[in-house]
Amino acid sequence: MNLEIITPDKKVYAGVVDSVILPGSNGGFQILNNHAPIVSTLAKGNLVIEANGKKETFVVDGGVVEAAKNKVLVLAESVA
Template identity: 55%
Template sequence: MNLEILTPDKKVFEGEVTAVTVPGTLGSFQILKDHAAIISTLEDGEVIIKANKADEQRFFIKGGVVEAIHNKVVVLAEGIA
């Protein structure tokens, strides 16, 4: 699936991933391929990106929103720490 992480200033990440974990308002949750469509607010916390079993990247965001639909995930973060 395709993931984009955007802030008001710049595009932080864009690429194909196998999983992304985001800090939802009611707790962190993971989005995988073919996830049901979802829009959720995000708290300050860590976004964990897995491109494959060995490759993992982490970003600390300052709140925002995530949308996932048709294997495209967009994280609109207020900022990156």
């Protein structure tokens, strides 16, 4: 599935991933290929992506995520 992580300043990440683990406002959750459509707010925490057997971690400072039709868009307030 395609993932984009965007802040007000720049595009932080764009690429194909196998899974995304997100810090939801009501607890962490994972999005996999063919996930049902979802829109959720994000809390401050770790966003972990897995692609080709490798994991990469970003620290987001809140935001929103939208996932539909194997496209995931993360609009983050900031990313470290």
